[in-house]
Amino acid sequence: MREFDYLIFIGRFQPFHNGHLWTLQHALERADKVVVLCGSARQARNPMHPFTVEDRERMMRLALPEDVQSRVFVVGISDRMYNDQQWLTEVQNLVDRVIAVDNSDVGSRQAQFRIGIVGPPRGARHADGGVAIGGAKRGNAEYLELFPQWQRVEAPELPDVHASRVRHAFFDPEREGDWPACAALLPPPVFAWLNAFRASETFANLQSEYLFLKRYRQSWAAAPYPPTFVTVDAVVIHSGHVLLVRRRSQPGKGLWALPGGFVHPDERIKDAVIRELREEARLRVPAPVLAGSMRANRVFDHPQRSLRGRTITHAFLIELAPTSEGLPKVRGDDDAERAKWVPLFEFNRMEEQLFEDHFYIVNWFLGQV
Structure with a gap:
């Protein structure tokens, strides 16, 4: 009889490597099922x-032997970048749901079972930065402390196995020579799957964005210290609609985003918001009306919110009053190929189509009004 009915294993698995497989195998030795x-x-x-x-479940299934497949449940959980408690609630709900379905009983609840959570030893850290908790990266062992209701199970780590190393070799042509060596870091079927993925259009688009971001960071690499970028974003609400623009270029080419951009050295924050609205969305609302419709603002400064570098944005909620003319006319321009x-209700289904943390910014404001 194993020690646990269920062990919980949380991670990003980008991609699923030998270190993840090691931990998953350890969990399967200790528990009947792993979530x-x-x-x-x-x-x-x-x-x-x-x-x-x-994709990630496919990699895991390829790496696991057939006789344990039915003992592993793979579930996705969204980030909640600016609401840790909401994220923790979703973890609890997902685990509860898996247990109920697994036992064919909607009345089954966690308290009836021996449940633990598996992760690295206390104090363990490595170059990939940890686990995303509500969107925030915490130290690899620190996140386990957020689940006092589940017994902690520490799994020994494999040294020098980092997903970031694999990703750099995967995308960077200048590190092409490092890619064959990644075979030692990945389960063989996963390495083969990744090689096939490299022939896809999706890979080509991701590599294009990777190279753009690399050049972007190189442009300020000679600075005495890394710069902090200051941007603005406009959350414009009108009659149950939010204004979005589609990005014209990298990073995030083709994704939907809030109208916004970098603050000019000679302008104030509020002026920058109005300027960006006029430039990117051609919003046909007078500037004084926009300024008078600002209802709230907040600084969003999550250290990992942008792959471009340390980027702090000042977001403003602008609520426009309904009129007999309906929704104001908008048109994509400048950095935006389209505005709409x-x-x-439709926006809440678009998380996978939103740039950076813009989905979470909008939802933060909607939760405040």
């Missing part, structure tokens, strides 16, 4: 999060 929660489940693909939940008003 794997894949973080950043509905985030748009980017060079740091290149694989969907389906999106019904809020």
Whole structure:
């Protein structure tokens, strides 16, 4: 009889490597079933999060022997970048749901079972930065402390196995020579799957974004210290709709985003918001009306919110009053190839299509009004 009925294993698995497999095998030795929660489940693909939940489950299944497949449940969990408690609640709900379905009883609850959570030893850290908790990266062992209701199970780590190393070799032509060596870091079927993925259009798009971001960071690499970028974003609400623009170029080419951009050296924050609205969305609302419709603002400064570098954005909620003329006319321009008003119910289904943390910014404001 094993020690646990269920062990919970949380990670990003971008990609699933030998270190992850080692931990999963350890969990299967200790528990009858393992519930794997894949973080950043509905985030748009980017060079740091290149694989969907389906991709990651496929890699895990390829790496596991057939006789343990039925003992592993793989579930995706979205980031909640600015609400840790909401994220923790979703973890609890997902685990509860898996247990209920597994036992064919909607009345089955966690308290009836021996449940633990598996992760690295206390104090363990490595170059890939940890586990995303509500969107925030915490130290590899620190996140386990957020689940006092589940017994902690420490799994020994494999040294020098980092997903970031694999991703750099995967995308960077200048590190092409490092890619064959990654075979030693990955389960053989996963390495083969990744090689096939490299022939896809999705890979080509991700590599293009990776190279753009690399050049972008190189442009300020000679600075005496890394710069902090200051940007603005406008959350414009009108009659149950939010204003979005589609990005014309990298990073995030083709993704939907909030109208916004960099603050000019000679302008104030509020002026920058109005300027960007006029430039990117050609919003036909007078500037004084926009300024008078600002209802709230907040600084969003999550250290990992942008792959471009340390980027702090000042976001403003602008609520426009309904009029007999309906939704104001908008048109994509400048950095935006398109602008449109999106019904809020539809917006809530668009997490995978939103740039960076813009989905979470909008939802933060909607939760405040």
